[in-house]
Amino acid sequence: MSTRARSEERRADIVRAALEVIAERGYRGASMAAIAERVGLTQQGLLHYFPTKDALLVAVLKERDQWDAVPDSPWRLDLLAALVEYNAMRPGIVQTFSALLGESVTEDHPARGFFTERYERVRASMTGVLRDRYGERLPGGLTPERAAPLLVAVMDGLQYQWLLDPEAVDMPGAFSDFVKLLGGAAEAPCEQEETAD
Incomplete structure (x- = not known):
């Protein structure tokens, strides 16, 4: 060698x-x-x-992002669910990322610049994912630019909840539910409630 x-x-x-x-x-x-x-x-x-x-x-941080191939690689909405499932199989990596992300919000943290720039790239990437899937408007009326931060927030927020209580939070299942909400699947239960009255 x-x-x-x-x-x-x-x-x-x-x-x-x-x-x-x-x-x-x-x-x-x-x-x-x-x-x-x-x-x-x-x-x-x-x-x-x-x-x-x-x-x-x-x-x-760069090593961690290489494992996910996010945000520089092109993604589809259905592949994001596979990424969430993959993350559920590696709690140590998710915990490290989440701990550093939480700490980085302080002014003097050395990872603050990394995460700020990373989130700019991730939001842009997710905007592209949503535009490819839904066009210029999602079924609920949001533009991809408005929905992208919500998509990223759900992914990262689910990680925190899952790390705190993995038995109570089905991270892949909850993310799949959110994707259904993005696609307008939330309208069906409302219609059922109206007909039940």
């Missing part, structure tokens, strides 16, 4: 260890020493690969 390949493998090990430690302790509680220990390095050895904690955090 070449030196470069060994270096890349070591960097990947460090990123995986950082994901685990951040999932357990949050970003602020995850020390470089704890991450170094998890991969059998000294803190100085870890700094050879990632000179700052912020640089390591950005690598962790």
